[in-house]
Amino acid sequence: MSTNTFSDTEHQILEAALLEFSTHGRQGARMQCIADRAGLNKALIHYYFRNKERLYEEVFRYVFQRYFRRLGETLRRDGDFPTVLRAFINRYLDLLNENPALPMFLLREVSEGAPVFSRRISEIVEISPDGMPYLLLQLFAKASSSGEIRHTDPFQALISIMGTCIYFFAGFPIFAALMPELQDRREELVEQRKEHIFELVYYGLKPRTE
Amino acid sequence: MSTNTFSDTEHQILEAALLEFSTHGRQGARMQCIADRAGLNKALIHYYFRNKERLYEEVFRYVFQRYFRRLGETLRRDGDFPTVLRAFINRYLDLLNENPALPMFLLREVSEGAPVFSRRISEIVEISPDGMPYLLLQLFAKASSSGEIRHTDPFQALISIMGTCIYFFAGFPIFAALMPELQDRREELVEQRKEHIFELVYYGLKPRTE
DNA sequence: GTCTATATCTCGATAGAC
């Protein structure tokens, strides 16, 4: 269930399943495709994970536990507001760039009512005040009360920063379909994006003199 | 096929299908559920739309043609940069708020390789320079070259503004699961968000004196 | 643990009455 030690075979299955689930969704995913991608047969998947539902659940937890933890790390380091902000943005974009399928996997789950996410939320995100969503809220709340940024609802800031990061990856295929020339500039755009988002958020939230 | 005049029954089916497709995806959607939701039987759906694929395609076009057109309208009005920017943000958030399932419907389609979107793109978005994505790019390009905002890649700005708008609706359930108190503040947060995004984008992109 | 072969079942699609 909650064990984090997987054998090689299990890892192969989990990775293949992640790809299949994130491109085709929980229902659209095919056990046969997962088996093919992992280089083994369907029966073996059932041997390890019993059924499709449990496989989905394991993949979900396996992936997002790590994802939220790595995201949270950047917020626990010392540094002033712009330094931590920058570290968070860079880490987030790098994480997403390494696995562009992740946001869709999460968003899909959420749009289906987030049954698995809700059921296993305590294993996935750190609900404590020392966990990822709270630390980010706190970062903005502190900067807001110290006057480093103007008075802002930290939740709005949180949505803004996560939205601008995620949407690049989630929405890229839409724009690449409309403007094929973007396809080649992808890597360059990701790097450029780090600075763009930092400036947008930092200077967008800074107090104005006028 | 491309006719926009649907009977009452067809409308009922389309609306039910939109909900089903956006929450469960193209494969996950069940014809039985669509029929139930629309208050009629499966056979009738086949009578009108032949099969699931065509139904999906009709729903997709039916919904997004209108969506992109209504979004584009705000960019064709006269006004200076902040005025048009504000109008666009307000319209976008209102559109999304009226139908929070839309972004996921589009993002799902895209994550599956956007077969329908690509095939029928000419009916859905206005590819002409007078259409929605180009007008928005142009808005930023103009403001950039006139010095009203600092030198910025218009594509980055486009992603930022759309991302911050969409993610509020796409990601809201995640945060509502973590912080249940948000659920009651939803409408208030949407309104607050209009100002938040405008300020973030406008002041985030404005030239700085320092 | 890993495979092949097969049973079981879900769901899209059709036939045909009204």
Place this chain on the structure above:
DNA sequence: GTCTATCGAGATATAGAC
């Protein structure tokens, strides 16, 4: 145009050999 009943494809899941 709308319905009930049913077929058949395709997918999950299992049995059982190795």
